[in-house]
Amino acid sequence: MVRNPPKHIPFPSKDQVLAFINEHHGKAGIREIARAFNLKNDRRAELKRLLRELEDGGRVEARRKKLHKAGTLPDVTLADITGRDRDGELLATPTEWDVDEHGPVPKIRIVTPRKARPHEVAGVGDRALLRVHEARQEDGSRDVAYNGRVIKIIDKAKTRALGIFRALPGGGGRLVPVDKKQLGKELSIPSGATKDAQDGDLIAVSVQVQRFGLPVARVEERLGSLKTERAVSIIAIHAHDIPHVFPVAVEAEAHAAKPATLEGREDWRKLALVTIDPVDAKDHDDAVHAGPDPDPDNPGGHILTVAIADVAHYVRPGSALDREAVKRGNSVYFPDRVVPMLPERISNDLCSLRPREDRAALAVRMIIGPDGRKRSHTFHRVLMRSAAKLNYEQAQMAIGGRTDDDTGPLLENVLKPLYAAYEALKRARDARGPLDLDLPERKILLKADGTVDRVVVPERLESHRLIEEFMILANVAAAETLEKARVPLIYRAHDEPSLEKTEALRKFLETLHISLPKGGVLRSEQFNRILGQTKGQDVDALVNEVVLRSQAQAEYSADNIGHFGLNLRRYAHFTSPIRRYADLVVHRGLIRAGRFGSDDLPESQDHAALAEVAAQISASERRAMKAERETKDRLIAHFLSDKIGATFEGRISGVTRAGIFIKLDHTGADGFVPARTIGNEYFRYEEDMHAMVGNSTGETYRLGDRVTVKLVEAAPVAGALRFELLSEGKIVGRAQQRPSQRRSAKSRPERGPKKRYGPRRK
Structure with missing residues (x-):
């Protein structure tokens, strides 16, 4: 070359x-x-x-x-070790791989150094972070595409399984596994190995493979009865191996920590910073303040301050607290509990910015022009004292004229300046044009006994958006400062949609007579223009859903690729070090850049080391998201399990060859309609249309369509619901169908497996 x-x-x-x-x-x-x-x-x-x-x-x-x-792996890859080759070498496959886009899953041969350290020695069933490179022909089998070296073991092979205990007459019992993909079948539990488990108990067992016969299980722990819905989050914690008990050394370090003093810090205790959080928040790690800029060169400008709890002061690199934090990666939030990244002594006490108490913080002071654009910023290590603890509704009501004992004294000098600065930031946001998807989030509210009370969609208030915009601006300032100081960092990265997903979206939009330009650089405003075209129409929810599915997944990265969704050239998480390890790394980098102390980012954490950390915490984030989603599904399935036969309104939220997914209106519950139960004819899957289409009539069920369904089955342990469609589809294709061929939903007989027209699906 x-x-x-x-x-x-x-x-x-x-x-x-x-x-x-x-x-x-x-x-x-x-x-x-x-x-x-x-x-x-x-x-x-x-x-x-x-x-x-x-x-x-x-x-x-x-x-x-x-x-x-095309179809190659990144240099650092998360992989599952699946077996061994004929020479006894370990083989792995990437944890995430899109077969539709890239073809068959590539195999990776694990190369173990002769003098391997303990963390580099893996086994079958482990999940590991690998550094990979393409294998040469002379390296061996053509079936192996890559060679890989273990950087770190993320998860050891599971020797424990989770499931429901079913007692058998005469003693002993069987385990009905929660994760059937892990075991595939039920396990026998001998009479002397039940640990007094009762029928219906959620249990953790050790799996013992017999030399002859089927594997058996021994009860290691009784986790509670499924009759109480508090057991649902325990299922997710154990099923995903989420660390939830702090080691003794970690708790000891946390309890030994002392409050920070003024030494080495600026005294900001007279600045009226306030926290604004959800009403049920237990920790408060960010505080804000705003005021007019007195500089005559910036008329109508603002000085905006964001102060974040100084977690780096308490969690030092290489400490027991630090090792546990990177292992957890982030806090995990369930409706009935939180699995924190750091012990409560740190997260809910020393680093919680409580009113009228001295707290250590890392703060950024930003100068904003009247157009909302940031003109300059500086970082400071400070000792602060929050003036008040407010919630979103409280702040919004105060601005609307309904003050209380907390907000009344703060209205003129604190809250109004905050909202004035936010009005300027809104102008900059509108000019920037971040991706503007309308996807309401549902929240499950529990009763005192842990059962589901109701599911609500919290209203999005201006106070929510205010804090969101302040935090985004602070995150941008952090990334800019570290880049300028040439300090390595972990970015929050969001790539633009892949070519395949963009092309699929374009074909779908063509069916709605909406064009997406082909070629050129994609920008978020193009998607916003499409969303604006359909706003308020019947296809509004459908288009929002399809545009969302076309997007790449945000992740952590040591390389800057920008943030497509926010339309920002550089972005890093700085504002939540209590619950995200990435933010703690950024804090340490800022301490190094500002020469604020010896608890900064170690020299050993260079770009390569942070790339490994980024891959690990991205995997932890995906694990948490999956666990949180599954827990909500199980809780909703519990909630609806006594409503079999009831009818519900909802929308089609997904279409596959196997059938149709439905999201109910009020609860947001997701359920499934198998393809074999749809209508009275053969329905084929039309991928471009995101639809199921009847072969004979053209009757169509499409992503986003409103439907009425009947609940026919609820499986709380699996978090699964099965529905029957009561609504007729729309006639999109063959509209010439005779009226006598169509029957109303009310006159249809009870649906079950139907005679098929055409070949049976495999």
């Missing part, structure tokens, strides 16, 4: 560009390719066209602003 080509080198061919991309795996972007071939000005535009052709042809793919050979 030409490293320093002459000035008048011919324009490179596609093969030359592909060779360069393959040689510089994960490091080749447009800038690097242009520099290698000495392409400038108008020739760069020609290069972009060539790369677009390669991407459209599926030969390369863009990932984090860099080009890769």
Whole structure:
């Protein structure tokens, strides 16, 4: 490959560009390719066209602003170790891999160094963070695409299983597993191994593989009765191996911690900072203040201050607290409990910005112009004293003229300046045009006994948006400061949608006569324009859902690829170090950049080390999201289990070959309608339309359609609901159907398995 080509080198061919991309795996972007071939000005535009052709042809793919050979793994990959090859070498597959986009799942051979350290020694069933590179032909079997080295074991192979105990006459019992993918079948529990478990108890067992016969289980722990809904979150905690008990050394460090003093800090205790949080919040790690800027060069401007609890003062690099925090990655929130990243002594006490108590904080002071754009900012390590603890509703009512004992004294000098600064930030936000999806979140409210009371959609208030905009601006300031100081950091990254997902969205929008331009750089305002076209129409919810599904998943990264959804060039999480490890890393970086103390980011945590941390905490975040979602599903299934036969209104939230997913209106519960129970004809899956279409009549059930369903089955342990469709589909295709061929939903017989027209699905 030409490293320093002459000035008048011919324009490179596609093969030359592909060779360069393959040689510089994960490091080749447009800038690097242009520099290698000495392409400038108008020739760069020609290069972009060539790369677009390669991407459209599926030969390369863009990932984090860099080009890769299509269907390749990133250098640092989370993988599951699945078995061994004929030579006894461990084999793994990537934990996340899209077969539809990239084809068969690649195999990775684990290469273990001769003098491997304990954390580099893996076994079958483990989940590990690997550093991978493509295998050469001479490395062995053609079936192996990559060689990998273990960086860190994330999860050891499961020797425990979770399930429901079912007692058998005469003693002993059987385990009905919660996760059937893990075990595949029930396990026998001998009479002397039940630990007095009662029928219906949720239990954790150790699985013992017999030399002959089926595996058996021994009860290790009784986790409670499923008759109480508090057991539901316990299922998720154990099923996903979420660390929930702090080791003794961690608790000891937390209890030994002493409150910070003024030493090495600025005294900000007279600044009227306030916390604004949900009414049921137990920790308060961010406080805000705003006021007019007295600078005559910034008329109508504001000085905005965001102060965040100084967790780095208490959680030092390499300490027991730090090791446990990176293992957990983040706090996990269930309707009945929180599994915190840090012990309560830290999160709910020393780092909770309580009113009228001295607290350590890392603060950013930002100068805002009247247009809402940030002109400058500075970071400070301070000792502060919160003036008040407010909730969102309280702050909003005060601005609306309904003050109370807390907000009355703060209205003129604290709350009104905050809202004035927010009005300016709104102007900047509208000009920036972040992705504006309308996806209401539901909250499950529990009774005192732990059972579901009701499901609500909390109203989105201006006070919510105020805090959100202040935090976004502070996060941007943190990323800018660390970049300028050349301190490595963990970014909050959100890539633009992949080519495949964009093309699928374009085809779908064509069915609604909405165009999405082909080619060029995608921007969030293009999606906002589409969302604006359908706002208030019948397809509004449908388009919001499909646009959401077209987006990439946000993650943590040591490389800056920007944040597509927020339409920001750089973004890092700074504002919640109590509950997110990424924020703690950013705090340590800021301490180094500002020379605020010795508890800063260690030199050993360079870019490569932070890339590993980012991959690990991204996996922890996905684990938490899955556990939280499953817990909500199980609680709702419990709530509806005594309503079999009842009818509900909802929307179609997903369409697959297997059937249709329904989301109910009031509870937000998700359930399934198997394909075999839809209608009285064969229904085929139309992927481009996100729909099931009747072969004979053209009767169509489409993503986003409103439907009436009947609940026919509820499985609380699995969190699953099964529905029967009562609504007729829309006639989209063959509208010439005779009226006599159609029957109203009311006149239809009780639905069960129907005779099929056409071949049976496999």
